[in-house]
Amino acid sequence: MRCPFCGFDDTQVKDTRPSEDGTIVKRRRSCPNCGGRFTTYERLDTREIKVIKRSGAIKLFDSSKLLRSMQIACRKRPVSEEQLEQLVSSITTKLEKFGDGEIPSQTIGQLVMKELAAIDRVACIRYASVYMEFAEANDFGKFIASIDNG
16 A cells, blocks of 8 residues: 555554444554554445436445534534444445445435434434525424424
8 A cells, every 4th residue: 555645655554443244444554754653544446336317317326425414414523434434434345235226315305314313413414404404494493393203
């Protein structure tokens, strides 16, 4: 693995840990050349997941975009980066199990909101406000009532 700081080709693995669900291996690495430390994640590469956007366009699923959107929703909330990475891994695994390689973005959004609601309701509401394009304060109340009811 190449060092992201100095480009040295031979970095050393200091620690290896599997994720809770066993789908990702997290490796702490260090560079003997510059002393830099960094983390890599190994994940089984399966078939491509394609997302059908609201506009009808079809794009490749990008888990880093999903992670970024969840990080924004969880900003200043008691949710760790590791929890978010596990959520992304869990959601990606669920999407891979869908029979079809093309999944509507609405399905992904619903899955994200369900997963976020289980760990932090405020983050879920923040995510929903952007994803569902809330226009009025009343929209927040309706959404909160819907997650309270099931």
